[in-house]
Amino acid sequence: MAGKATTLKQEAPLVSGTEYAFAQRMQKTPKSFIREILKVTENPEIISFAGGLPNPELIDVDGIAQAAKEVFEKDGRTALQYSTTEGYPALRRFIAERYKKRLGMEISPDEILITNGSQQCLDLIGKILVNPGDRVAIERPGYLGALQVFSLYEPVFVPIDLRNDGPDPEAFKAAICKESPKLFYCIPNSQNPSGITYSPEQRQVCAEILKGHRTIVVEDDAYGELQFSGTAYPPMKKLLPDQTILTGSFSKILSPGMRMGWVCAPKKxxxxxxxxxxxxxxxxxxxxxxxxxxxxxxxxxxAHIKKIRAAYSMQRDCMVGALAGEMPAGITWTCPEGGMFVWVTLPAGISAMDVFSAALKEQVAVLPGIPFYVDGGGTDTLRLNFSNASPERIREGVRRLGKVIRSLR
Amino acid sequence: MAGKATTLKQEAPLVSGTEYAFAQRMQKTPKSFIREILKVTENPEIISFAGGLPNPELIDVDGIAQAAKEVFEKDGRTALQYSTTEGYPALRRFIAERYKKRLGMEISPDEILITNGSQQCLDLIGKILVNPGDRVAIERPGYLGALQVFSLYEPVFVPIDLRNDGPDPEAFKAAICKESPKLFYCIPNSQNPSGITYSPEQRQVCAEILKGHRTIVVEDDAYGELQFSGTAYPPMKKLLPDQTILTGSFSKILSPGMRMGWVCAPKKxxxxxxxxxxxxxxxxxxxxxxxxxxxxxxxxxxAHIKKIRAAYSMQRDCMVGALAGEMPAGITWTCPEGGMFVWVTLPAGISAMDVFSAALKEQVAVLPGIPFYVDGGGTDTLRLNFSNASPERIREGVRRLGKVIRSLR
Known part of the structure; x- marks a missing residue:
């Protein structure tokens, strides 16, 4: 045994196959709960409302293939070489001109940087602005991808309750004035996960409260083009141009797999x-x-966006109609003006995790709302995605879900 | 004047068009000096040895266009949809099999993650491993892109002097034992900027010193496929598998514009x-x-890589030959076994910045070595890129450079 003791006294390797000293920030970064759930629901037999995928049938594969062909023929060698950090000037001009045309905003292409999807914008924003301990205000429920990426910069999250027309004004004012957050992250158009859209009035109220404060608005507009009525409410960027960083994405209107997003920010x-x-x-x-x-x-x-809006609007109608027909009393849900999600609130005493497990046995996948809450809560909420299921499957899935919930009462 | 004083007492806006409170980490991140220099040298009349671009003539545009066509035809809808974080399984398998074939390494595809070029690997590695104040050992001179990205995680850099066959062993041992760095970042094959390749013996020496220490090796192998002789020395990853993160890139063998890199790391x-x-x-x-x-x-x-090796080898010969013919006595340079760069050391008394300015007047761009040194130094060094200029332009550029340096003596 003495020999063994001696062995143990030798310098222990501090790196082995099992032990590494990871950075502090990783302890605060949640592993995606969605990711784990999506693995469970990969089986195509399952009717899944759990994901967040655009409808692949609405990707213009032939059009994109043709565009690729033209790029290779016209300028392939340059298109395959290194390029500038800011991004392709013609694409940045297109984005700037579209802001002008759609929203009457004067944005210079120099204020636009092309990113790997709009998720990367949040990483870059966290990098340049958030010190450990800084306050970051975020909607409650809030976009999980934002919670994950900002967590890397070790902020203290300040959750702000949402009403059906935007942040609760009193709660918002208290949060901004008392906590003086570095950032306010928001999705004013068809928010993920709740599906709500800030009313024009609430945007004004928020802007008035924010004016003169140090808080920078991070306005994530992944779904702005998918407002079904085609109405475009003024972005926070238009109300507070020097105080807002606006992010955008081609994922929902062109192709998610190409990872094309952008960030639009004041020059400094x-x-x-x-x-x-x-x-x-x-x-x-x-x-x-x-x-x-x-x-x-x-x-x-x-024309392409109009087609997507019409399809998603029909899918939303189908889901909301099915919920009205199938859900027992005491359950409420949002009726989104755009985007891809309906948010369901269960009656007291029914747990979303129980619904998730029971529904999965019936081959239906839903997403419990818990991971969208930074401070716990949300145990009685579900997010349902309607963009990636046919009307038949939406109706059948909601029917089974109703049965499951009734059985749990 | 009382009125004015009152105005000043009002809450001053902390966000204005000009003042934002950026994160601490941005103060430590150098703006790329190369980036600024490359802007100066964009004029096509200038013979540029300043950049680091692969030769665009060696990009197989037709082959890639054909592959794109096949992907769109075969599986376009899926290829344009969201996908998994780890990356396309067949591509990860290809990389794993190539490690086996080229280097006799047993790597599982599960140990490979596809990134946006190998630069992103360094960002991810910094994120998961580096706390502010951690030591990060890096070659001196070291790759500027690594210095930039690791700076975001606020380490203390520990520079390790390079000899022609790898790190100086005494300096390396002292650095590892005394500073106990979290990471040792290195480019053992055709290092950027110096062009040197670690000898097999020096790799063993480094591995012996590192064994049992907490230091994780970050082995950047952007140029491993471009060793002109085709010889593949054992990577540090093979010598210290559990202690090494290996990064790779398709930028130098396929296309930089596609931003395809990967990181290969132990499962944990x-x-x-x-x-x-x-x-x-x-x-x-x-x-x-x-x-x-x-x-x-x-x-x-x-076959494609063989073609690139042959071309770059010829371009290297051309540059090294021209340097031998044109440079005044007292100037030394490396003769790289691969990669894209020659490293020039000027005689005492001649400043690289003066050479840069004087050469630019003669329409030749060179890159002063200063930004590759974390601790100052390198004021008498230049990096010359040979992969992106024709033999004629290499000869003419070096001739003018010789003239400039002689005039500065």
Whole structure:
């Protein structure tokens, strides 16, 4: 035994196959609960409302293939070479011009940086602005992807309760004045997960409260083009231009797999974003930037978006109609003006996790709302995705869900 | 005047068009000096040795266009949809099999994550491992992109002097034992910027010193496929598998614009990398992953790499030959076994910045070595890129450079 003791006294390797000293920030970053759930629901027999995928039938594969062909023929060698950090100028001009046309906003292409989907914008924003301990205000429930990425920068989250027309004004004012958050992260159009859209009045109220404070608004507009009525409410960026960083995405209107997003920020902030982007990955995929730009130049994106809106609007109607027909009393849900999600609140005494487990046995996947709450809570909520299931499957899935919930009462 | 004083007492806006409170980490992140220099040298009349671009003539545009066509035809809808964080399984398998074939390494595809170029690997590694104040050992001179991205995680850099065959062993041992760095970042094959390659003996020496220490090796192998002789020395990953994170890139052998890189790490580290990757941008461009994978399946990548090696080897010979013919006595340079760069050391009394300015007047761009040194130094060094200029332009550029340096003596 003495020999063994001696062995143990030798310098223990501090790196072994099992022990590494990870950074502090990783202890605060939640592993995606959605990711784990989605693994369970990969079986195609399952009717899944748990994910957040756009409808693949609405991707213009032929149009994008044709655009790619044209890029390769016209300028393939350049499109495959390194490029600038800021992104392809013609694509940035297109985005700026669209802000002008759709929303009457004066944005310079110099205020736009192309990113790997709009998720990367949040990483870059966290990098350049958030010190450990800084306050970051976020909607309650809030977008899980934002909670995950901001967690890497070790902020203290300040959750702000949502009403059906935007943040609760009293709660919002108290949060901004008392906590003085560095950022207020929000999705004013068809919020993920709740599906609500801030009313024009509530946008004004928020802007008035924010004016003169140090808080920078991070306005995530992944779903702005998917407002079913085609109405575009004024973005926070228009109300507070120097105080807002606006992010956008081609994922919901062109293709998610191409990971094309952008961030639009005041010049002083843009300078720092470009430094962070260059350090992080030099620049976004240039081939895909060129293909996206070519597609947008040679196709009628408005007609394509109209088609997506019509399809998702029909799918929303189908889900909301099915919920009205199948859900027992005491259950409420949002009726979103756009986007891809309906938010369900269960009656007291029914747990979303129980609904999740019981529904899965009936081959229906739903997403419990818990991970969207930074401070616990949400145990009685579900997020249902309607963009990626046919009307038949929506109706059948909701029927089974109603049966499951009735059995749990 | 009382009125004015009252006005000043009102709450001053902390956000205005000009003042934002950026995160501490941004103060430590150098803006790329190369970036600024490259802007100066964009004029095509200038013979530029300042950049770091692969030769665009060696990009197989037709082959990649054909692969893209096949992906769109075969599986376009899926290729344009969201995908998994880890990356396309067939591409990860290809990489694992290539490690086996080229280097006799047993790597599981599960130990590989696809990234936006290998630069993003460094961001993810910094994220999951580096706390502010941690030591990060790096070669001196060291890759500027690594200095930039690791700076975001606020380490203390520990520079390790390079000899012609790898790190100076005494300096290396002292650094590892005394500073106990969290990471040792290195480019053992055709290092950027110096062009040197670690000898097999020095790799063993480094591995022996590192064994049993907490230091994790970050082995950046951007140039491993470009060793002109075709010789593949054992990577640090093979010598210290549980203690090494290996990064790779398709930028130098396929296309930089597609931003396809990967990181290969022990499973426990991979778990954290995947969480960080998902938080940072969900997943890498899936369309490009599919195109790259299709290309690699249907083309002879070994033949293509052989062609690149032959061309770069000829360009290196041309540059080294021209330097021998044109440089005044007292100037030394490396003769790289691979990669894209020659490293020049000027005689005492001649400043690289003066050479840069004087050469630019003669329409030749060179890169002063200063930004590759974390601790100052390098004022008498230059990096010359040979991969992106024709033999004629290499000879003419070096001739002018010789003239400039003689005039400065």
């Amino acid at each position: 902030i843009m300078e720092q974003l470009v430094i962070a982007k260059q350090a992080s990955d030099l620049h976004s995929n240039y081939l895909s930037q060129r293909i996206a730009s070519q597609y947008l130049e040679t196709n009628d994106i408005d | 580290i991979m778990e954290q990398l995947v969480i960080a990757k998902q938080a940072s941008d969900l997943h890498s461009n899936y369309l490009s992953q599919r195109i790259a994978s299709q290309y690699l399946e249907t083309n002879d990548i070994d």
